[in-house]
Each structure stands twice: as structure tokens, then as C-alpha cells.
Amino acid sequence: MREVAFIKQNKEKWLEFEQAIFGKSKKSPDELASLYIHLVNDLSYAQTYYPKSKTVVYLNHLASIIYQKIYKTKRQDTNRLVYFFKTEAPLIVYQNRRYILYAFILFSVFTAMGVISAANDGAFVRLIMGDHYVNMTLENIEKGNPVAVYKSGSNWGSAFGITFNNLRVGIFSFIMGIFGGIGTGWVLFQNCIMLGSFQYFFYEQDVFWESVRGIWIHGSMEIFAIVIEAAAGLVLGASILFPKTYSRVASLKMGLKNGLKIVLSTMPFTIAAGILEGFVTRYSPDMPRFLNIFIILFTLALISYYYLIYPFRVNKKVNHPANV
CATH class of the missing domain: 1.20.58 (Methane Monooxygenase Hydroxylase; Chain G, domain 1)
Incomplete structure (x- = not known):
């Protein structure tokens, strides 16, 4: 220009x-x-x-x-950290809300593909999860604890290892957006296929709700954060493909900066999910049912509010103060 x-x-x-x-x-x-x-x-x-x-x-x-x-x-x-989470990150999420929507659409489609594939091919779950994991889970189901795998390892060791892995996956998903968003889509596809087939496997074994009560204690925030991180990757990809009135280099810089800030905003949720998985999920079979449900709904409501409702409130407050 x-x-x-x-x-x-x-x-x-x-x-x-x-x-x-x-x-x-x-x-x-x-x-x-x-x-x-x-x-x-x-x-x-x-x-x-x-x-x-x-x-x-x-x-x-x-x-x-x-x-x-x-x-x-x-x-x-x-301070700067409070401002980032209270105002800056929500504003960036609001400005890129279309990519949040696209990421959730892809998540729904890919997860459904995993469910349908597992339902129509008995060997699909083993292909995705591996024979060892499937056989171990079948043994745990027979023993009456479908999610016993989460009891392996120490509390702190599990929490640290899981959190590190989830942070790595989120950052990798974002970085792969450099390939026009296709790389991010592929990472999301892999995770969703695994999730869909994994949950169908429990459904097929008649322990679906038992698995939900355990897995989604940490999964509500963990999976939601993965979708938001994928949206950040799409922001990066779109900055390359659709620079609008900016040069491709300038657009890439803005997409990289904004996408990275979105990823950074997910980290507290990812860390919280890792702590829940290491310290709480392992005790889910022995918990009162209402406590299972409360933790799942509370964590889901918390992260949903932050990314789906709060950005609109911040934008209204900042850009339309007369209407607040």
C-alpha cells in the first residue's frame, strides 16, 4: 500500500x-x-x-x-501480569473470535470422525491407542476401575509430566500454524481422533459414564485449552494467507504476537488441568458422584466464561463504555 x-x-x-x-x-x-x-x-x-x-x-x-x-x-x-489476563488477552480473543469458532467446529467434526471410525471398525481403537494401552484398560475395566491408569506414578510426578506434555502440545499446535493453519489442523485432528475413539471405546465397554466422571475432571480445561491453542494457530495461519491491507511480513508479525498471547492465556488452565489429573482424577472412583460432577461443571464453566463470555464484556467496557 x-x-x-x-x-x-x-x-x-x-x-x-x-x-x-x-x-x-x-x-x-x-x-x-x-x-x-x-x-x-x-x-x-x-x-x-x-x-x-x-x-x-x-x-x-x-x-x-x-x-x-x-x-x-x-x-x-x-501489575502487567494482571492486566494481561484481565484485559489484554480477552481483547485479543475478542478480536479473533471467528478463529475460536472455527477451532470448535473443527474439534466437533474431527471428534465425531473418531467416534464414527471406532464404531465401524473394531480394530480402529487399537490402531490409534496401541495394543498395550487397550489391553491394560480392558484389564482395569474387569477390575472395576476403568480409569485406573491415572493412579500410576506419584502425584507430583504425574502432574509435572502431564502439564509439561500438554504445554508442549499446545505450543507445537500454535507453531504449526505457520503452514497456513494446515499444520495446526493436523495436530488438532490427531488429538480429536484419539479423543473420539477413546471415549467410544469406553461406551462400547458399557463404562462410558464411569470414564466421564474420571477423565473429564481434568479434561474439561485440558481439551478446551487445546481448542483455544488451535485457534491461536489458525490466527497465525490466517495472518499469512490473508494479510489484508498489511504486507505479509507485517501481518505475520501481528499474527505471531496475537496468537502467542492467546496461547499464553491458556497456560494457567493447562497447569490447573495437570494438577487435577495428578492429584484428583486418580481418586475419582471413590468420590461422591456429586463432587465429580461439580468439579467437571465448575472447571468447564470457568474456562468457558473466560473465552466465550468475558472477552465480549471486556470489549464492551473498553470500546463502548457508554453502554456499560
Whole structure:
């Protein structure tokens, strides 16, 4: 895009920034933060295409002033980490909500494929899970504890190993988005096929609800986080395939930054899921049923609220304060 067209396209938005900076329009710190995110994206584009232009100097000046106003006016007890999870990450999720939807659609389709494949091919579960795992699970079912596999290892050892593996899978899923999102789709496909066939296997053995009571204690947050991480990979892939008015390089930088922040936002949930799997899931057969159900519904509600409802509330508060 030529510099004149770039300025013309964004001039009104920059004027709004100026009014906010110089007190002609009152903005809260959260509103300024939202403006700052947009301004940094424009600055990144200008630095890429017009490095010696006065536009870069102008935008850099605006960005520095907004940054100072944000951190001068924000309460002293609100640190950067709190701001990230409370405002920044939800805003990025909101801006990329279509990719969250796409990831859940893919998750549903791929998981259904796993269920249908397992239902129509008796050897499919063994192909996916391996003979050793299937035989061990069959033995556990005969002993009356379908999810006894979660009792293996120590509490801390299991929690650490599981958490590390899930974090690795999430980061890998995101990075694979560099291949236009296809790599991320493949990682999600593998996990969903495994999930669908695994759950059908328990259904076939007439212990479906027993497995749900155990697996989904940690699975609600673990699986949900995997879907969100896949959405981050799709954000990265889309930044390459659909750069819009930005250069492909500038678009890639924004997609990489925003996608990575989405992945970082999932880490507390992934860590919590690992702790639940290491310390709580192993005791699920001996728990009162209401406690099983409460933990599953509570963890599912918590992560669902953060990614499906809270971003809309933050966006409304930051960008439409008059309507709050």
C-alpha cells in the first residue's frame, strides 16, 4: 500500500488517538490500552514499509505518549501480569473470535470422525491407542476401575509430566500454524481422533459414564485449552494467507504476537488441568458422584466464561463504555 493511501485510511483513527492523548476526549486506562494495541499494529506496518517516513516518527510519538498515560493512570496494584489476563488477552480473543469458532467446529467434526471410525471398525481403537494401552484398560475395566491408569506414578510426578506434555502440545499446535493453519489442523485432528475413539471405546465397554466422571475432571480445561491453542494457530495461519491491507511480513508479525498471547492465556488452565489429573482424577472412583460432577461443571464453566463470555464484556467496557 502506498503511504498516502495508508495515511488516508487511518487518519480518522489517529485523530481519535490524539484527542484521547491530549484530553479532548476522556478515556479510561483500559480504553487507552485498546487504542495502544491498534496503534502499535499501525506503527509496525509503517516501520516495515516506510522506515524513513515522518509517519513512523508521528506514530511512534503517539504510541509512547499513550503507553505512558496507560501506566501512569492505572492503579499501582494492577501489575502487567494482571492486566494481561484481565484485559489484554480477552481483547485479543475478542478480536479473533471467528478463529475460536472455527477451532470448535473443527474439534466437533474431527471428534465425531473418531467416534464414527471406532464404531465401524473394531480394530480402529487399537490402531490409534496401541495394543498395550487397550489391553491394560480392558484389564482395569474387569477390575472395576476403568480409569485406573491415572493412579500410576506419584502425584507430583504425574502432574509435572502431564502439564509439561500438554504445554508442549499446545505450543507445537500454535507453531504449526505457520503452514497456513494446515499444520495446526493436523495436530488438532490427531488429538480429536484419539479423543473420539477413546471415549467410544469406553461406551462400547458399557463404562462410558464411569470414564466421564474420571477423565473429564481434568479434561474439561485440558481439551478446551487445546481448542483455544488451535485457534491461536489458525490466527497465525490466517495472518499469512490473508494479510489484508498489511504486507505479509507485517501481518505475520501481528499474527505471531496475537496468537502467542492467546496461547499464553491458556497456560494457567493447562497447569490447573495437570494438577487435577495428578492429584484428583486418580481418586475419582471413590468420590461422591456429586463432587465429580461439580468439579467437571465448575472447571468447564470457568474456562468457558473466560473465552466465550468475558472477552465480549471486556470489549464492551473498553470500546463502548457508554453502554456499560
